[in-house]
Amino acid sequence: xxxxxxxxxxxxxxxxxxxxxxxxxxxxxxxxxxxxxxxxxxxxxxxxxxxxxxxxxxxxxxxxxxxxxxxxxxxxxxxxxxxxxxxxxxxxxxxxxxxxxxxxxxxxxxxxxxxxxxxxxxxxxxxxxxxxxxxxxxxxxxxxxxxxxxxxxxxxxxxxxxxxxxxxxxxxxxxxxxxx
DNA sequence: TACTGGATTCACT
DNA sequence: GTGAATCCAGTAA
Numbered sequence: 001x002x003x004x005x006x007x008x009x010x011x012x013x014x015x016x017x018x019x020x021x022x023x024x025x026x027x028x029x030x031x032x033x034x035x036x037x038x039x040x041x042x043x044x045x046x047x048x049x050x051x052x053x054x055x056x057x058x059x060x061x062x063x064x065x066x067x068x069x070x071x072x073x074x075x076x077x078x079x080x081x082x083x084x085x086x087x088x089x090x091x092x093x094x095x096x097x098x099x100x101x102x103x104x105x106x107x108x109x110x111x112x113x114x115x116x117x118x119x120x121x122x123x124x125x126x127x128x129x130x131x132x133x134x135x136x137x138x139x140x141x142x143x144x145x146x147x148x149x150x151x152x153x154x155x156x157x158x159x160x161x162x163x164x165x166x167x168x169x170x171x172x173x174x175x176x177x178x179x180x
Numbered sequence: 181t182a183c184t185g186g187a188t189t190c191a192c193t
Numbered sequence: 194g195t196g197a198a199t200c201c202a203g204t205a206a
Contacts, residue, residue: 039187046187048202055202073199075188091187121188131201 005170007139010064010080014040014088021080021090023173028127029166031103033095033117034173041079042088049087060087064138066168068124068131075121078129080138094118097126138168 005024010017018040025034041047041059048056048069058067059081067079067089079089095117097104104116104126117123124130136142143165 041187048187051203053203069187070201071186072188073186073201075199077187079187093187119188 002171002173005172007064007137009170010082010138011084012082013086014042014082014090017082018090021170025098025171025173026092026095026127027167027169027171028129031100031127032098033123033127034098035092035094036096037093039091039093040082040088041091042083042086047087047089049089052087056087058135059089062135062137063088066133066136066138068129068134070131071121076124076130077120078124078127091120092123093120095123103128136168138170141165141167 002025009020018038021035021038023034023036025032041049043049047059049059052060055069058065062081063084065081067081068076069079070076078092080092082088082090097113097116101113101116105111107128108116108122108126110116115122117126133142
């Protein structure tokens, strides 16, 4: 079994973490992919971290957390926050599907392996990622669900709209990768 | 409150 | 190569 990447991996400077993320394996409850393209964002004008707003605050406050944002009215983009001391996040731009492929195909509605996760919006759809996963943390089991009186929040910061139960994990590149 | 534009994708030409 | 789809966050007023 490949070695688990510790949370502290993400505590280092964004520009150091980003290249090391290439080749690592993202596992969201058995749906797995090898990261093949990332984009690092710090405090430059092109980054949400350029201004501190309610949305971007997670980039300032955390590392090893999930930051998802909605774009172009249709797509989500998956980021992981980085750098214990500064603002930073890394956008996952593309992954190579390794397991849970049938689940990905069903979610994406296409069969072609090459088109499943070859873009930020595509991989979010394939992994079933949306805004609900904001502020969730790598390694922690996340349980999100409906309550009798409406939405149940697992944290004061997360508004939950559907049943979810998952865990974000990263593994060191290992070949061959065998999922559970 | 209203407006603007966006870390994208895909169909169509 | 081009343009449409689509809606939220941020900003200006």
